[in-house]
Structure formats: C-alpha cells, structure tokens
Ligand SMILES: Nc1ncnc2c1ncn2[C@@H]1O[C@H](COP(=O)(O)OP(=O)(O)OP(=O)(O)O)[C@@H](O)[C@H]1O
Ligand SMILES: O=P(O)(O)OC[C@H]1O[C@H](OP(=O)(O)OP(=O)(O)O)[C@H](O)[C@@H]1O
C-alpha cells in the first residue's frame with residue numbers, strides 16, 4: 244500500500260486534490276479527515292500541512308508526497324523531487340522599501356524576515372552574505388513596516404501583497420518554485436503508476452485534440468503546424484484528394500493553430516478536450 248502525503252490547507256491543497264481525483268483516486272469525503280484509504284487503488288492519503296510534508300516523506304514515514312519545491316528545500320529533508328506538477332508556481336525573492344537595497348551584498352549584517360529560514364539561509368551562505376535572520380510564521384511582508392526587519396524574503400506570485408506593503412523586489416531570484424512530487428525512495432512499487440497518472444492529468448489539462456480535413460497537396464504544410472507528440476494520425480477520406488488528420492496541440496495555442504490550419508487550406512477543424520491520457 245502506497246502512503247501518499249497531500250497538502251491539507253493552503254495554496255496547493257485544492258489543485259492537488261483535484262489532480263488526484265482526475266487521476267482516478269478517491270480522496271477524503273470529510274474535508275477535516277486527516278487520512279483516507281483508497282483500497283481499490285491500494286493507496287492511503289495523509290492530509291498534512293504543506294510545510295510538514297517533506298519531513299514525513301524524507302524520514303520514510305510516508306512514501307511520496309505533493310508539496311512546493313521551496314518547502315522541500317527549506318525543510319532540508321532527505322526527500323528528492325521526482326517530478327514537477329505544473330501548478331503552485333511562484334518565485335522566491337528579496338524585497339524592501341524601494342531604493343533601500345540594490346544587490347545581494349547590501350544585505351550584509353541587516354535583518355531579513357522570512358518564514359523559509361532554511362531556504363534563505365542556504366542561499367545566502369552559498370553567496371557568502373551573512374544576515375540576522377528573523378524567522379516568522381507568515382505574513383512576512385508586514386515585518387518591514389512594523390520595524391522588525393530591514394528586508395523580507397518570501398513567496399511572490401502576482402506581487403500584490405508586496406506592493407500593498409510598499410515593498411519592491413531587488414537582487415537575484417532565490418528560487419523558481421512549483422508544486423512537485425517528492426520521495427525518499429522513488430523506486431518503491433506504485434510510485435511510477437502514481438507519477439504516470441498525474442502526468443496524464445497534466446497532459447489532459449494542457450493539451451487538446453485537433454481534427455481536420457486537408458487537401459493532400461497541403462498535408463505537409465498542415466502537419467508542420469500540428470506535428471503532434473510522436474507524429475499526427477492520418478486517415479484517408481472517401482475523396483482521394485483529401486486526408487483527415489488528428490493531433491494533440493497545447494491548449495493555449497488552439498486558436499492560433501486553427502487560424503494557421505485554415506490559412507493553409509484545412510477545413511472542418513474541430514478541437515476537443517482530452518479527458519485522460521497516458522503518454
Ligand atoms: N500566492 C501564491 N501563489 C502560488 N503559489 C503560492 C502562493 N502562496 C504560496 N504558494 C506556494 O504554496 C506553497 C505554500 O503553501 P501555503 O502558503 O499555502 O502554505 P503555508 O504558508 O504553510 O500555509 P498558510 O499560508 O495557510 O499558513 C509554497 O510552495 C508556495 O510557493
Ligand atoms: O504575490 P502574491 O500574489 O501577493 O502572493 C504572495 C503571497 O501569498 C502567500 O501568502 P499566504 O496567503 O500563503 O500567507 P502567508 O504569508 O501567511 O503564508 C505568500 O506568502 C505571499 O505573502
């Protein structure tokens with residue numbers, strides 16, 4: 244039985260649960276339950292704070308987990324990233340009052356507030372800068388205004404929290420983060436099935452199927468627009484001068500692809516969603 248750690252709250256929890264459901268797993272029915280058994284898929288889910296997941300997985304108490312790359316690195320756990328999950332994207336940045344600091348070296352000796360002291364401490368040590376770390380639990384953007392720090396290091400997504408506190412990012416990117424699948428024993432039976440299923444959900448979310456008919460003389464031009472993952476599927480039509488084509492294209496490109504296909508002579512261009520996939 245594979246034991247899987249899933250975020251119980253916060254930014255990653257909803258999408259993680261949705262992806263597992265789309266991948267065919269049965270999660271918790273009671274939103275407050277701490278664990279749920281999915282006997283049909285031979286897995287058990289444990290709903291934990293996102294920050295604690297790397298600790299459980301790194302110690303081997305749980306086999307695999309979904310968390311943020313930033314949280315994994317901050318924990319300094321033994322668990323490794325085994326795949327990225329393409330949600331919960333954020334960057335980790337330094338910020339301060341505009342003009343106060345311009346580069347990393349300016350932080351030497353000043354107070355830096357963060358709720359990721361492991362991640363920030365390791366980054367500063369690699370760059371030979373030493374600061375007074377102020378460890379907070381969250382809402383660190385308030386630390387400058389309230390006078391407990393000179394700069395902050397935190398998760399930035401849209402940047403609106405920083406702006407609202409009159410702060411501006413400066414210095415190098417500390418980390419580009421995303422939700423990841425982590426494990427300390429990636430060879431365990433069952434992990435590759437979980438990985439393939441989640442990968443299938445990502446493909447189903449990120450790609451659509453495009454079908455169209457095209458005159459044979461324009462087939463080369465059309466299939467250059469829709470090369471597919473391996474190669475597009477071709478089917479003969481009753482009219483020998485025409486051929487039907489099916490291919491996967493990134494969802495975000497669907498309208499551009501339809502315009503381009505139409506321009507090279509394709510017709511009856513149809514786009515449909517993919518419900519599930521194994522690539
Ligand atoms: N605004 C955001 N947009 C995208 N990802 C985010 C955002 N805030 C946090 N994350 C990501 O989510 C993960 C942390 O989750 P979250 O902030 O929800 O947990 P937490 O701070 O421990 O919990 P809480 O905020 O509920 O106290 C990190 O991987 C982080 O990069
Ligand atoms: O760039 P933005 O789009 O504004 O998002 C970034 C904010 O989101 C997260 O906060 P969260 O809601 O998790 O609160 P926390 O700081 O208490 O963890 C993060 O810690 C930042 O504060």
Ligand SMILES: [Mg+2]
Pocket residue numbers: 253381
């Ligand atoms: Mg948070």
